Amino acid sequence: MEKFSAYRDPGTGIQPFLTPVPPLGAEFVAKVTLPVRYILAVVRTALVLTLALIYIILVKGLFLVFYPIPPLYRTIDNLFTYVIGRTALFTLGLFWINVEQFNRKRVRGPKLVEKCSPKAADVIVSNWASWIDVVWLAIRFNPIFVLPVPVSLPESTVASRASTPVSHTPGRRTGTGSANIQVASRTTTLRVPISGFRQLSLLSMIIHTGGVPPYGSMECRPLEDIRRSASRPIVVFPECTTSNGRGLLRFADVFRQTVPVKKFQVFVVSIRYDPPTNLAPTLTHTMPSRIFNPLPHIFSLGTALSSAQMSIRLLAPSESPSSQLFMVHEVLSDYAGEDQLSETCAHLISQMGKLKRMGLGWEEKYHFLDFYKGKSK
DSSP states (O other): OGGGGGGSOTTTOOOTTSOOOOOSSOHHHHHHTHHHHHHHHHHHHHHHHHHHHHHHHHTTTGGGGGTTSHHHHHHHHHHHHHHHHHHHHHHTTOOOOEEEEEOSSOOSSSOOOOOOOOOTTOEEEEOOOOHHHHHHHHHHHOOEEEEEEESSOOOBSSSOOOEEEOSOOOSOOSSSGGGGOEEEOOOOBOOOOEEEEEEEOHHHHHHHTTOOTTTTOOOOBOHHHHHHTOSSOEEEOTTOSOOOSSEEOOOOOOOOOOSSOOSSOEEEEEEEEOOOBTTBOOSOOOSOOSSSTTHHHHHHHHTOSSOOOEEEEEEOGGGSTTSTTOOGGGTOSSOOSSOHHHHHHHHHHHHHHTOEEOSOOHHHHHHHHHHHHHHHO
8 A cells, every 4th residue: 555655664665564465366255255254253253252251250350269379379370361262262263373493503303392481580572463472372371461661652753744645656647546645754763762561461461452652551660670570471572562474573672681691581482374365364463443452353353264374483492592502693793782682582583483574663653553543534
């Protein structure tokens, strides 16, 4: 879409904030099966909402009576989070989730599978493309989720972001069609430092997926403070918002840590989704719904007639940035920033998931959502 060309990454040509659409072809089958797909979507959405209600009543309600006994409460919490979360994903077509270990260095003979078991106060770093990422991380690790809080809202280097006509208009200048396409003016967005993090529940993380910092509140705590008091591992999304999964957004300086990390263990996760088809909508969720987010996306996934696909790679713990054998110069050759850990994780996730790194970040998405909402009015 030309009107969103200002939000195309200049280095890769990727538009990371637009919802992926299926390729042209086979639309006839999709249209013919639409009534059946809508009925199926209603049933699936109702089941997912029922599971969410059960989760609230049991895990966040009745089972709190076991809270004074931490080991028992954690066991029950882990079990029911896994059962309910995995059932919800199965309902939406994720019958099988491929999880494999990634090793940067090739080894001869059979690959040794290392145990990936983060402990309390360890940090899990992942890319972020959907609320499904959040659910999978919850059923696998049952972690603490945090969202970044910036020191201020993003600002552009130009005062106005009003639409301007394209400079090159092929064809007749009739005032219609390509001659009248409106695009956002190209601006440079200044990077905004992250001042701290907010701790959120699983359901709150799902509801905020697709949005941008500060996610409704500017109250925050340093990550180190959250980590010191954590009884579970902590998930950090350095992209600070979701993309459409076609590339990797610019990581914010969320850690300000040198590598190798000594205070805690770091576990790196890369998540990829298959492109959408006419019978299987995209699993990525980059545009938040105006009401009941992400309910419309859940309904869209419920219309699928073919199984959805996602693949997950976990970096071998022995090759983690927290391994004392990690050779930082192999990853960061000319990095001069203040957050080696964030930059290292960006490099590793890009390599693990074969994702192109982009120069756009959450600040650009902040302006993109503002522009998109203005166009939708």
